[in-house]
Amino acid sequence: MSTTTIRLPEALKARIARVAAHSNQTAHSFILEAIAEKAELAERRKDFEELAGQRYAKIVATGETIPWAEMRSYLEDKLAGKATETPQARKLAR
Incomplete structure (x- = not known):
């Protein structure tokens, strides 16, 4: 597993620590989960937009x-x- 450094504003770091503790997670695992969720959301959005584009192209091509x-x-x-x-x-x- 590689290492990436991110700089967090103190206020955000405190929020993450607070909500991570509330959900019985470490701040590290909370951040990893949040990044994974954001990546999945972006991938799903890209897939949705590609499918919408394909369907629109079919409507334009066929008129149906x-x-x-x-x-x-x-x-x-x-x-x-x-x-x-x-x-x-x-x-x-x-």
């Missing part, structure tokens, strides 16, 4: 989409546990 009212109704039915058919994408009239 699902109207929001239909998708919302479908999602509400799914959440309610109702059997429902997946709406199909189609070219929409302008």
Whole structure:
């Protein structure tokens, strides 16, 4: 495991020590966990943005989409546990 030095303002260092102690962790383990959570969040955000870009490119290329009212109704039915058919994408009239 490599070592990295970070400089923390005293106020932040005190906050970390306080919350780490409250959760029965060392400040070191609290900081590692926080960094890992932040990295995961950034990775998930990047994946989400890439998927959104791919889906938008497909809409632009095909001109096909699902109207929001239909998708919302479908999602509400799914959440309610109702059997429902997946709406199909189609070219929409302008």
